[in-house]
Amino acid sequence: MYVLGIETSCDETGVAIYHAEHGLCTDLLYSQIEMHSEYGGVVPELASRDHIRKLVPLIKQALQESGLTRKDINGIAYTAGPGLMGALLVGAATARSLAWSWRIPAIAVHHMEGHLLAPMLEEKPPAFPFVALLISGGHTLLVQVEGIGHYRLLGESLDDAAGEAFDKTAKMLGLGYPGGPKLSKLAERGRPVLHFPRPMTDRPGLDFSFSGLKTYTMNAFNASSQTDQAKADIAMAFQSAVADTLSIKCKRALQQTGLKRLVVAGGVSANKHIRASLTEMTARENAEIYFPRPAFCTDNGAMIAYAGCQRLMAGQQQALEIFARPRWPISELSGL
Amino acid sequence: MKLLAVETSTEACSAALLIDGAVAERFEVSPQKHTRLILPMIDALMAEAGLMPQQLDALAFSRGPGSFTGVRIATGIIQGIAFGADLPVVPVSTLAAIAQDFFDHHDDNVCFTAMDARMGEIFWGVYRRDQHGHAELLGREAVTPAEQVEYPPLQGVGAGSGWGVYRDQLMTRLAGLVDRCEPGLLPRAGAIARLGARGFEQGLAVDVEQAMPVYLRDKVAKKESER
Numbered sequence: 037m038y039v040l041g042i043e044t045s046c047d048e049t050g051v052a053i054y055h056a057e058h059g060l061c062t063d064l065l066y067s068q069i070e071m072h073s074e075y076g077g078v079v080p081e082l083a084s085r086d087h088i089r090k091l092v093p094l095i096k097q098a099l100q101e102s103g104l105t106r107k108d109i110n111g112i113a114y115t116a117g118p119g120l121m122g123a124l125l126v127g128a129a130t131a132r133s134l135a136w137s138w139r140i141p142a143i144a145v146h147h148m149e150g151h152l153l154a155p156m157l158e159e160k161p162p163a164f165p166f167v168a169l170l171i172s173g174g175h176t177l178l179v180q181v182e183g184i185g186h187y188r189l190l191g192e193s194l195d196d197a198a199g200e201a202f203d204k205t206a207k208m209l210g211l212g213y214p215g216g217p218k219l220s221k222l223a224e225r226g227r228p229v230l231h232f233p234r235p236m237t238d239r240p241g242l243d244f245s246f247s248g249l250k251t252y253t254m255n256a257f258n259a260s261s262q263t264d265q266a267k268a269d270i271a272m273a274f275q276s277a278v279a280d281t282l283s284i285k286c287k288r289a290l291q292q293t294g295l296k297r298l299v300v301a302g303g304v305s306a307n308k309h310i311r312a313s314l315t316e317m318t319a320r321e322n323a324e325i326y327f328p329r330p331a332f333c334t335d336n337g338a339m340i341a342y343a344g345c346q347r348l349m350a351g352q353q354q355a356l357e358i359f360a361r362p363r364w365p366i367s368e369l370s371g372l
Numbered sequence: 373m374k375l376l377a378v379e380t381s382t383e384a385c386s387a388a389l390l391i392d393g394a395v396a397e398r399f400e401v402s403p404q405k406h407t408r409l410i411l412p413m414i415d416a417l418m419a420e421a422g423l424m425p426q427q428l429d430a431l432a433f434s435r436g437p438g439s440f441t442g443v444r445i446a447t448g449i450i451q452g453i454a455f456g457a458d459l460p461v462v463p464v465s466t467l468a469a470i471a472q473d474f475f476d477h478h479d480d481n482v483c484f485t486a487m488d489a490r491m492g493e494i495f496w497g498v499y500r501r502d503q504h505g506h507a508e509l510l511g512r513e514a515v516t517p518a519e520q521v522e523y524p525p526l527q528g529v530g531a532g533s534g535w536g537v538y539r540d541q542l543m544t545r546l547a548g549l550v551d552r553c554e555p556g557l558l559p560r561a562g563a564i565a566r567l568g569a570r571g572f573e574q575g576l577a578v579d580v581e582q583a584m585p586v587y588l589r590d591k592v593a594k595k596e597s598e599r
Binding site for chain 2: 074075076079081082084085088089091092093095096106121122125126127128129130131132133134135136137138356357358359360
């Protein structure tokens with residue numbers, strides 16, 4: 037079974053083709069980051085306008101590059117949420133009507149399910165069950181995964197997502213948008229002279245909060261000499277605080293569930309310091325850790341094609357409607 | 373000539389199938405329900421005619437102006453079908469569709485078409501009936517405050533939601549040229565289909581990559597350098 041996967045939930049247009057047995061055939065991505073950077077953040081209307089320009093050309097290119105024809109495709113999977121409504125609708129309308137015209141099934145995929153199944157595309161995929169930490173610009177979630185579609189939310193951010201805190205802090209330090217990766221680069225030159233709080237680690241529970249840390253960082257910045265070195269020191273202290281907080285919560289989640297596997301996915305999982313910190317923690321806990329390759333940490337069509345393929349093979353499919361749901365709790369998904 | 377048309381740019385949602393000049397249409401005023409209604413509408417029209425998408429000659433869609441999201445729903449659907457069935461696409465102005473619907477039911481020959489564009493502006497276009505009864509644009513379409521619309525010195529009638537919100541301002545601006553208006557007139561896929569068929573004959577069909585929305589309002593955010 038060949039499945040065409042379409043991702044348009046935020047600022048990247050992703051198209052991929054996945055085969056149930058042969059694996060990934062093609063994976064294409066068009067990123068809008070450059071366009072949005074001029075605005076200091078993602079402008080939803082501009083994101084939608086760009087998706088509708090790029091999506092069909094990418095689908096066409098994906099078919100060409102994979103050497104497949106239209107008749108080879110057996111199903112279409114598209115991201116239906118969570119995400120930006122206008123952006124989701126572009127993918128949903130195009131994907132659903134394309135499936136209708138080809139007389140093949142379509143399936144609406146949950147974006148975060150795509151992320152947490154992304155490590156399944158690697159050579160050594162994790163076995164179920166596992167704990168998944170999803171960290172991106174829009175989400176921070178800890179999920180207990182028993183199998184595809186069997187997700188229990190263990191904890192989430194009560195305010196800013198981890199990636200959002202990175203970007204906002206970077207903006208404050210004058211690093212532009214999206215500044216998360218630049219902030220980590222700057223942190224490499226920092227000295228361990230500052231210690232920032234680890235939010236919500238002093239009490240039980242698996243929820244996160246990064247808004248207070250962001251404010252603490254801002255106050256530290258305002259009180260500092262604001263030299264390049266001071267900025268680097270602050271970047272390092274901030275990044276360490278986020279990494280430690282994530283490690284503490286993940287350790288707690290592993291202990292609480294009794295599981296020995298941790299999957300880390302989402303754009304922030306590309307951060308080297310956070311990877312190292314989580315890897316050390318799992319080693320101490322005698323647990324295994326799994327990361328998708330960097331290209332599958334950020335948004336992509338491959339993970340949507342994979343997740344959709346699993347659901348289509350289980351006989352699920354979407355009715356003849358353009359289904360998009362900007363807010364969609366992952367715990368509401370049905371199991372296979 | 374077999375052509376399928378889709379219109380979702382306002383609170384109305386419609387699909388139409390034109391076969392050799394005869395139009396079958398599904399139309400519903402259904403705010404927020406377009407995503408659930410539109411594909412079943414298309415599917416029903418095609419099933420009733422016993423047609424597969426590949427048997428069509430062309431597609432037409434309401435390319436805007438209108439609700440940005442609504443216009444993109446129609447565009448996305450049409451792109452999906454056009455790519456899927458390898459069909460040419462005729463983009464049709466939403467304002468032209470309103471004027472066309474008006475000409476189809478009245479004797480007047482000039483239609484001052486206005487849609488509410490929010491933010492104190494309207495989408496504006498002046499249309500004339502050509503010798504074949506089709507709506508033909510005079511001048512250019514614009515997004516503009518009602519007090520500043522441009523218009524030719526012709527007697528005509530007003531149509532579209534802009535006349536509901538800015539009736540007084542438009543009447544003042546067009547002093548004496550308009551004596552009545554139909555603010556409740558919504559764009560319909562039937563009119564998109566007729567204009568689409570006409571455009572197809574005139575060679576105005578494009579490939580799927582060129583089937584794009586026309587928003588008219590192109591400045592939607594300020595760059596950091598502009599703040």
